[in-house]
Amino acid sequence: MDPVGFVLGESSIxxxxxAVNPKNVPKFGExxxxxxxxxxxxxxxxxxxxxxxxxxxxxxxxxxAIKNINISKKVLERNEIVIASAKxxxxxxxxxxxxxxxxxxxxxxxxxxxxxxxxxxxxxSVGVELGNLVARxxxxxxxxxxxxxxRHFAILSVTGGGKSNVxxxxxxxxxxxxGGSVILIDPHGEYAxxxxxxxxxxxxxxxxxxxRPERLEPWEFCSxxxxxxxxxxxxxxxxxxxxxxxxxxxxxxxxxxxVLEIAEDWIGTQGEIEYVDSTGAVRTARISREDLNxxxxxKEYVATFMRRYEDxxxxxxxxxxxxxxxxxxxxxxxxxxxxxxxxxxxxxxxILIGRISYVxxxxxxxxxxxxPIIKKPLLMIFEEAHIFATKGDVALxxxxxxxxxxxxxxxxxxxSQRPKRISEDILSQxxxxxxxxxxxPNDQRYVQQASEQISxxxxxxxxxxxxxxxxxxxPAIKIPAAVKIRRFQGHYGGRDLDVLSEWKSKISxxxxxxxx
Numbered sequence: 001m002d003p004v005g006f007v008l009g010e011s012s013i014x015x016x017x018x019a020v021n022p023k024n025v026p027k028f029g030e031x032x033x034x035x036x037x038x039x040x041x042x043x044x045x046x047x048x049x050x051x052x053x054x055x056x057x058x059x060x061x062x063x064x065a066i067k068n069i070n071i072s073k074k075v076l077e078r079n080e081i082v083i084a085s086a087k088x089x090x091x092x093x094x095x096x097x098x099x100x101x102x103x104x105x106x107x108x109x110x111x112x113x114x115x116x117x118x119x120x121x122x123x124x125s126v127g128v129e130l131g132n133l134v135a136r137x138x139x140x141x142x143x144x145x146x147x148x149x150x151r152h153f154a155i156l157s158v159t160g161g162g163k164s165n166v167x168x169x170x171x172x173x174x175x176x177x178x179g180g181s182v183i184l185i186d187p188h189g190e191y192a193x194x195x196x197x198x199x200x201x202x203x204x205x206x207x208x209x210x211x212r213p214e215r216l217e218p219w220e221f222c223s224x225x226x227x228x229x230x231x232x233x234x235x236x237x238x239x240x241x242x243x244x245x246x247x248x249x250x251x252x253x254x255x256x257x258x259v260l261e262i263a264e265d266w267i268g269t270q271g272e273i274e275y276v277d278s279t280g281a282v283r284t285a286r287i288s289r290e291d292l293n294x295x296x297x298x299k300e301y302v303a304t305f306m307r308r309y310e311d312x313x314x315x316x317x318x319x320x321x322x323x324x325x326x327x328x329x330x331x332x333x334x335x336x337x338x339x340x341x342x343x344x345x346x347x348x349x350x351i352l353i354g355r356i357s358y359v360x361x362x363x364x365x366x367x368x369x370x371x372p373i374i375k376k377p378l379l380m381i382f383e384e385a386h387i388f389a390t391k392g393d394v395a396l397x398x399x400x401x402x403x404x405x406x407x408x409x410x411x412x413x414x415x416s417q418r419p420k421r422i423s424e425d426i427l428s429q430x431x432x433x434x435x436x437x438x439x440x441p442n443d444q445r446y447v448q449q450a451s452e453q454i455s456x457x458x459x460x461x462x463x464x465x466x467x468x469x470x471x472x473x474x475p476a477i478k479i480p481a482a483v484k485i486r487r488f489q490g491h492y493g494g495r496d497l498d499v500l501s502e503w504k505s506k507i508s509x510x511x512x513x514x515x516x
């Protein structure tokens with residue numbers, strides 16, 4: 001490989017500058033090699049390239065510059081200087097990258113890294129192939145699947161930056177190439193029309209959000225029907241009604257109608273009532289006039305929930321519908337964010353508890369029937385993760401899986417255009433970051449704070465990315481890389497509408513004057 005320059009000025013164990021051959025200028029993000037003082041090859045990544053001409057410096061006036069431009073082209077070329085800076089990534093040994101311990105050697109020749117070396121670094125037989133290096137189109141980039149899942153990951157970008165495309169590539173590879181199990185939390189139903197890259201839909205399992213209220217915890221049930229957490233008296237009454245109805249072994253809509261019935265009975269009692277507490281013990285309480293308004297409100301919340309979300313109770317329980325070796329798309333469209341959070345918290349709680357029980361050989365038969373997907377490791381991907389990973393029970397369960405899931409084979413992937421709204425505890429546990437274009441400085445800083453691998457110089461990379469390009473850092477990739485994400489060849493519904501085409505198609509149906 002021909003040299004592209006030589007080390008210039010001061011160098012250290014972490015960075016170096018080099019004078020560049022103007023006829024062979026490396027691209028931004030290119031990988032280069034230089035020797036350290038132990039005469040070992042050190043891999044570096046080009047972070048900045050500057051170009052100037054000594055005959056056309058900023059201190060010269062316009063007339064002087066015009067005069068020099070008109071002189072011999074060869075004279076100008078001889079005075080052209082290109083300087084690049086590179087960040088060291090480590091010493092290469094047998095295709096592995098180990099820390100560099102000594103400074104880069106002054107005047108060391110700098111050359112482009114051989115394609116063979118880069119192939120060894122970025123190729124992974126048990127990986128998910130996402131695309132190619134921005135600086136080297138021939139170098140394919142695959143992420144280590146074990147590290148991607150068990151160390152968790154985040155896909156972050158502005159709206160329209162290509163997040164959904166990355167999700168589809170990961171899900172397609174895991175299910176089709178490795179027979180893995182994926183649960184995709186889909187708040188807006190964008191993935192219901194998903195088709196794998198082979199043009200087939202077998203292995204896709206769309207699950208309309210469904211829940212059995214009797215399997216909730218009392219506080220989850222209160223949140224499900226919309227009772228505010230600060231409404232302590234309303235919650236007390238509803239929790240008592242819930243635990244009382246739970247003893248009657250009812251399910252679905254029948255359960256909810258019975259809740260309404262007991263609320264109505266208590267409103268008409270104004271005296272001693274019996275209820276069952278959370279331990280199963282029968283207790284008594286007195287309903288006074290002060291309790292009537294909270295009970296009316298409880299009845300109104302449950303009745304309103306039934307009018308708006310009765311279909312949520314008509315589906316077979318979600319847990320039993322989750323399939324192994326499939327892409328399970330949990331369609332939450334049609335529900336408000338609070339209901340989404342309750343449903344997802346219910347899902348997370350049961351999956352984590354079920355998986356732990358199965359791995360520890362406890363209640364295996366029960367969990368195999370109640371939630372078949374927990375029999376093998378699985379990945380949960382959260383679209384619009386800022387809806388869930390902010391606060392409340394769902395955020396607590398996400399955080400717990402982020403901390404403990406690795407031991408039991410549960411991975412999480414979060415996808416968001418609003419990283420500031422994601423709990424830092426959750427985001428920091430997502431060790432691999434796939435960061436597409438992020439323009440807002442506060443979002444950039446937040447992502448940097450939550451990731452040890454994203455340094456100051458990578459922030460400028462992220463801001464300058466094009467659509468479909470990403471900076472990837474973390475344990476799923478050996479060294480940080482700027483990657484051109486390949487286009488998903490299947491189908492999904494998350495793409496933007498072509499507004500102009502929609503308008504034109506309407507005009508073509510009749511004249512514009514007729515439409516107006």
